[in-house]
Amino acid sequence: xLDFNVLIPETAEPDKLWDLIILGGxxxxxxxxxxxxxxxxxxxxxxxxxxxGGQLTxxxxxxxxxxxxxxxxxxxxxxxxxxxxxxxxxxxxSENVQSVNLVDEIKVIETDYAKYQAKTVxxxxxxxxxxxxxxxxxxxxxxxxxxxxxxxxxxxxxxxVAVVGxxxxxxxxxxxxxxxxxxxxxxxxxxEFTADRIFQDKVFAEPNIKIITNSVVTGxxxxxxxxxxxxxxxxxxxxxxxxxxxxxxxxxxxxxxxxLFTQQVELDEGYVVTNRKYETNxxxxxxxxxxxxxxxxxVATAVxxxxxxxxxxxxxxxxxx
Amino acid sequence: xxxxxxxxxxxxxxxxAAMREPVTLRLYTQELECAYCKDTHTLLDELVEANPLLxxxxxxxxxxxxxxxxxxxxxLPAIVVVGERDYGIRFYGIPAGYEFSSLxxxxxxxxxxxxxxxxxxxxxxxxxxxxxxxxxxxTPTCPYCPPSVILAHQLAMASKMVRADMVEASEFPHLxxxxxxxGVPRTVINEKWFVEGAAPEAMVIAKIKEALLDx
Numbered sequence: 001x002l003d004f005n006v007l008i009p010e011t012a013e014p015d016k017l018w019d020l021i022i023l024g025g026x027x028x029x030x031x032x033x034x035x036x037x038x039x040x041x042x043x044x045x046x047x048x049x050x051x052x053g054g055q056l057t058x059x060x061x062x063x064x065x066x067x068x069x070x071x072x073x074x075x076x077x078x079x080x081x082x083x084x085x086x087x088x089x090x091x092x093x094s095e096n097v098q099s100v101n102l103v104d105e106i107k108v109i110e111t112d113y114a115k116y117q118a119k120t121v122x123x124x125x126x127x128x129x130x131x132x133x134x135x136x137x138x139x140x141x142x143x144x145x146x147x148x149x150x151x152x153x154x155x156x157x158x159x160x161v162a163v164v165g166x167x168x169x170x171x172x173x174x175x176x177x178x179x180x181x182x183x184x185x186x187x188x189x190x191x192e193f194t195a196d197r198i199f200q201d202k203v204f205a206e207p208n209i210k211i212i213t214n215s216v217v218t219g220x221x222x223x224x225x226x227x228x229x230x231x232x233x234x235x236x237x238x239x240x241x242x243x244x245x246x247x248x249x250x251x252x253x254x255x256x257x258x259x260l261f262t263q264q265v266e267l268d269e270g271y272v273v274t275n276r277k278y279e280t281n282x283x284x285x286x287x288x289x290x291x292x293x294x295x296x297x298x299v300a301t302a303v304x305x306x307x308x309x310x311x312x313x314x315x316x317x318x319x320x321x
Numbered sequence: 322x323x324x325x326x327x328x329x330x331x332x333x334x335x336x337x338a339a340m341r342e343p344v345t346l347r348l349y350t351q352e353l354e355c356a357y358c359k360d361t362h363t364l365l366d367e368l369v370e371a372n373p374l375l376x377x378x379x380x381x382x383x384x385x386x387x388x389x390x391x392x393x394x395x396x397l398p399a400i401v402v403v404g405e406r407d408y409g410i411r412f413y414g415i416p417a418g419y420e421f422s423s424l425x426x427x428x429x430x431x432x433x434x435x436x437x438x439x440x441x442x443x444x445x446x447x448x449x450x451x452x453x454x455x456x457x458x459x460t461p462t463c464p465y466c467p468p469s470v471i472l473a474h475q476l477a478m479a480s481k482m483v484r485a486d487m488v489e490a491s492e493f494p495h496l497x498x499x500x501x502x503x504g505v506p507r508t509v510i511n512e513k514w515f516v517e518g519a520a521p522e523a524m525v526i527a528k529i530k531e532a533l534l535d536x
Binding site: 002003004005006007008009011048049050051053057058075094096112113141142143144145146148150151152154155156225247 | 324325329332333336360364415417418419421422425426429437439460461462463464465466467468471490491497498501502503504505507515517518519521522523
């Protein structure tokens with residue numbers, strides 16, 4: 001069944017002083033956008049891709065977002081959130097942010113193409129997949145190493161693949177990739193998994209998924225297109241082994257997208273430090289969703305953050321401007 | 322049942338209302354040995370109904386093979402987005418899923434002649450004197466792919482030296498093999514150089530410069 005997405009990047013006037021600029025168009029940013037637009041705040045959302053939704057778009061099915069008894073397609077949920085936000089007047093543009101000044105009273109956001117100014121900013125830049133840290137990993141990205149199952153699983157039809165990780169993402173994506181692959185090895189460094197039990201039950205029941213625990217990937221023998229393999233090491237016995245695979249998908253957590261903010265707001269291990277009102281240490285700057293320190297990283301929590309922060313921003317603007 | 326349902330069609334009409342000058346979609350097709358030629362033909366038939374400035378020209382590939390080869394058309398289905406001239410903007414394989422957006426963007430760009438590139442890139446393109454062929458490999462379900470396709474098409478629009486193809490990977494397994502594509506987007510520059518993922522404009526330009534220096 002073919003579907004057709006209609007996404008056209010818009011443009012925004014650079015000279016305007018916006019009430020609020022939201023950085024990042026995942027579920028957190030889009031929800032903040034919906035609420036801010038309904039408060040009638042002049043709000044601009046900057047998203048580097050032309051497809052809003054952030055990591056939601058790289059997830060096949062969402063099963064734990066309230067209101068959907070049947071699993072909902074990640075990209076559908078994202079597209080609907082964006083359409084809803086735009087319906088209420090949110091301006092969404094697709095530009096990559098180069099630098100920010102969040103310290104001064106008027107916040108300045110510079111993209112590849114223009115400079116935008118706002119009274120307040122919400123940071124909703126989310127996180128990116130964590131790398132294994134192997135020396136060849138970058139070299140084979142897109143050529144045997146993948147971090148996006150909806151993008152790349154079709155390239156491994158009837159092939160043997162490994163999935164690395166023990167959390168919800170690894171388990172969910174393994175179930176999706178297993179529909180293409182002839183054999184899937186799920187490799188985890190520990191004995192126990194952090195994935196929800198409901199995902200574990202499904203994965204264990206899948207006949208073409210084999211679990212390899214207490215093991216880490218130590219090398220990629222991916223020079224040729226055929227006869228590829230992984231080097232594995234058992235974390236307990238320290239024994240090394242080789243596993244023949246055609247490709248590897250890596251889902252071992254995320255790293256916050258905060259390189260823009262190092263001199264701007266307080267970070268801890270790269271994550272933005274916030275309080276219960278989503279405030280950062282910088283006046284007029286809030287942070288929501290995955291980018292925050294010490295939060296659960298789910299669509300449901302992200303949208304709650306978005307609503308809460310938009311409320312705080314509105315209150316701040318009413319009191320201060 | 323139409324391929325573009327009522328809801329999508331109304332969105333398409335809304336975005337194509339921004340068209341200014343006529344655009345022709347030149348579709349190269351053939352009856353046999355082309356899995357998506359028929360679907361692509363149906364899709365474009367429906368799409369051109371969205372705006373009177375949009376026309377479809379269907380060309381039987383078998384009858385024009387040699388001429389088509391001169392324009393670099395070597396696989397089917399092929400769509401060339403033509404405005405005032407042929408800017409070198411091509412789609413190989415059906416532009417479905419997220420790539421439908423890339424097609425709409427190409428139509429709007431050719432029709433309005435508005436490209437969004439940095440001054441540095443424009444300067445580089447103005448001085449470009451060697452041919453650059455960009456092939457962006459995609460899958461229709463890849464959310465990171467349209468920006469790479471749109472960027473490549475913008476470069477083609479802005480320079481006569483650049484030809485830019487969207488290539489739907491699943492329809493051309495021999496090319497997937499040839500360029501060892503196992504992840505998308507993957508941009509192939511002049512056959513030999515590669516950019517992985519949705520790289521920003523500056524990174525793609527740097528890679529093109531590298532390719533031209535090495536050539």
